[in-house]
Amino acid sequence: MQKQLLTHINSPKELRTLKQDELPQLAIELREFIINIVATKEGHLGASLGVVELTIALHYVFNTPEDLLVWDVGHQAYGHKILTGRKNIFDTNRQLGGISGFPKREESVYDSFGVGHSSTSISATLGMAIASKLKGENKHHIAIIGDASIASGMAFEGLNHTGVTDANLLVVLNDNAIGIDPSVGALKQYLTNVKKGTQKRNNIIEALNFDYSGPIDGHDLEKIISELERLKTVKGPKLLHVITTKGKGLKQAENDQVKYHAPGKFDASTGDLLPKSGLIQPPKYQDVFGLTIVELAKQNEKIIGITPAMPTGSSLKYLMEEIPDRAFDVGIAEQHAVTLAAGMATQGLIPFCNIYSTFLQRAYDQVIHDVALQRLPVIFCLDRAGLVGEDGATHHGVFDLAYLRSIPNLIIFAPRNEVELRNIMYTAQLGLDQPIAIRYPRGRGVTIDWKQPFKPLDIGKGEQLKQGKQLAVLSIGAIAKNVTEAIIDLNVSHYDMRFVKPLDEVLLHNIFKTYHTIITVEDGTVKGGFGSTILEFASAYNYKNRIKTLGIPDNFVEHGKVEELQKLVGLDAESIRKFILSIQ
Structure with missing residues (x-):
């Protein structure tokens, strides 16, 4: 031997x-x-x-x-x-x-x-x-x-x-x-x-x-x-x-x-991938994006798809297969991807620029200088927003809300589920006169029956998901699922604000006049993010309500399963519930 x-x-x-x-x-x-x-x-x-x-x-x-x-x-x-x-x-x-x-x-x-x-x-x-x-x-x-x-x-x-x-x-x-x-x-x-x-x-x-x-x-x-x-x-x-x-x-x-x-689990002796569960599961957000852009592109010949080296990860591969001359993989070149989209937008095309949240950080100047400053209607689809799991600190998409919301002319939207993602994509290609960033998480959503008829969304409008009396929880994006689980038997209100920019100020004035205590929840950095937006609103209008912000703490989060990391930073349903009960 x-x-x-x-x-x-x-x-x-x-x-x-x-x-x-x-x-x-x-x-x-x-x-x-x-x-x-x-x-x-x-x-x-x-x-x-x-x-x-x-x-x-x-x-x-x-x-x-x-x-x-x-x-x-x-x-x-x-x-x-x-x-x-x-x-x-x-x-x-x-x-x-x-x-x-x-x-x-x-x-x-x-x-x-x-x-x-x-x-x-x-x-x-x-x-x-x-x-x-x-x-x-x-x-x-x-x-x-x-x-x-x-x-x-x-x-x-x-x-x-x-x-x-x-x-x-x-x-x-x-x-x-x-x-x-x-x-x-x-x-x-x-x-x-x-x-x-x-x-x-x-x-x-x-x-x-x-x-x-x-x-x-x-x-x-x-x-x-x-x-x-x-x-x-x-x-x-x-x-x-x-x-x-x-x-x-x-x-x-x-x-x-x-x-x-990165194949997931497989048989080490044969190399064969292990069979997936036979259960019907909700789709991955990336596939909702990928299949929806194909659906929209068939209806609207101005739609273009762009990704920097992530056609499979972003699921732009579906458009590349169906309409290859309107889908572009530009390689590992995020800056180029953004400005390429800007150039297309000047000529009346409707570019969907799909970049992982963590990678858009590499093209920050282009978002400001080449897109927002010129008010060009580029549609940014930010995949892998929030905590992404095992790739860890270099890949968590937790800074986008904070680094984007200071940019003028930019709409920022976070869908709480797959239907909302479809509807904002549909709305964005109807003819916005400014850029929009749509951020959504890695992995599967929550809706089996996600492929529903398109409905236009009102830009800057939030939505009440639950009525209660004791306090109000304001969430942004897919973290709404954890909030819903946390308050299932609590007498509190829950609002999905949907837009970080523009804020639904009519809804917010109503909330601030109705509830003494307001909690914000986001799967982004708590410094400068969605919660900070709400604090600024309260300051601007001289509200004295008690406001508590939950989000990613001011440090780089390590690697681990998303569920483990959410528990680590207090964003799992149980932690949110305990926090609400502790301050009532």
Whole structure:
């Protein structure tokens, strides 16, 4: 029986004691370890399987943690985590109280930079390289970035600056032709041509003053190690082009790379996904968006769909399949997506720009400068608003209400259920003369019979859901479900305000004149969000009512199941109920 190697590897220092011809066996064991854990605990599978050999080679050749590795996004860093002292706790990955699914500085000295959003690695690594030079240190600095991420604007900014420095920096381009969905754009086509040998392979990279090498097989440990050893002796900016297969080592993950990016639970021995429950369930909000935009686009030829690299996650894929010339995946380029939508709107088109809440943060100036300032009727559909669960602090969409509501000319709406989402999408395309942001959560809604006839909504009008006498609860968006459960047998009123902007001031005046105590509930940051809006209203009109605000506290919330996190921050039904009872 062959000796088990991974059992004895608890740090890169121990990895570097192995003979080079033992490393292929370690790669087999590392893949098996990742597959077995992710099969039962869930997580990002395909990306980490694709870079097993590259991960081993980097830690084998470079003297980590003194030499600094930065993993772009971090979906691919599971092997890195396992080899850097977290093997025995890796089964806690992405669980409440466990290790993060992404590299995180406070978690390990080997995680030199915290990541989660794409295309930050080159800029961060250059910053480290410049710092090392200023301090007189002789270190290596390595950014590992995928072909989808390197096409993003920020990555180009980093490359552009690096090329005019003498920084000791190596960019490893992990080219597998896919991010979460297949990569798109002219750079992707260029890289494909380089791999096929039909393109002069170094003109883009060398034009930016990088020493280019590759492409090489990213699953050939001997070749990778040999090239990394050579590059250690090359000064200045360098780029190594490595070809890998996402999902390598698991047949299903290689064949269906989109589904096996984060497949949920599966059979570790066969790779087959575990069967879903046969119960009829409410739809995912993303599918309500995706199917509704198809329905509307068939009625209105001006409707366009735009997403930055998330056609599957946002369900814009349905429009791409049905009406491909009116649906655009622009790659990991949120700023471009927003301004592209603005340009379309100037010409009378009706762009639905679907961006995850956490990713719209990357295009804040464009929302202000290119859309709102010009009062262009772009329809922003912000998926994954609120707490998103296991992806944690880098992905929770909890800041959108706060960062959007200060922008003039912008309508902000949060549907409490799927029917409301359909109706606001229908209303928005009827001819608004200003932009609107529609924010909705990750996961399933509450309505089985969601595909109901469209009804136009009155902009800026809230709705009373329950009549009571003791106090009033004001909620915004899908968190209304928890409020409804919390007050089912309490004598309190419940209002779904629907719009954070414009506020339903007629309804609010009525509420403030009727109830002494008012509680606001939101699944966004309590600082500057919906509750703050209500406090400002009370101040403006000199109301002296007692107002209590519930929401996400002023700290970054960790990872865990949404239900666990809601309990942690006091937004589950039981916590809301206890809070109401405590102040009556």
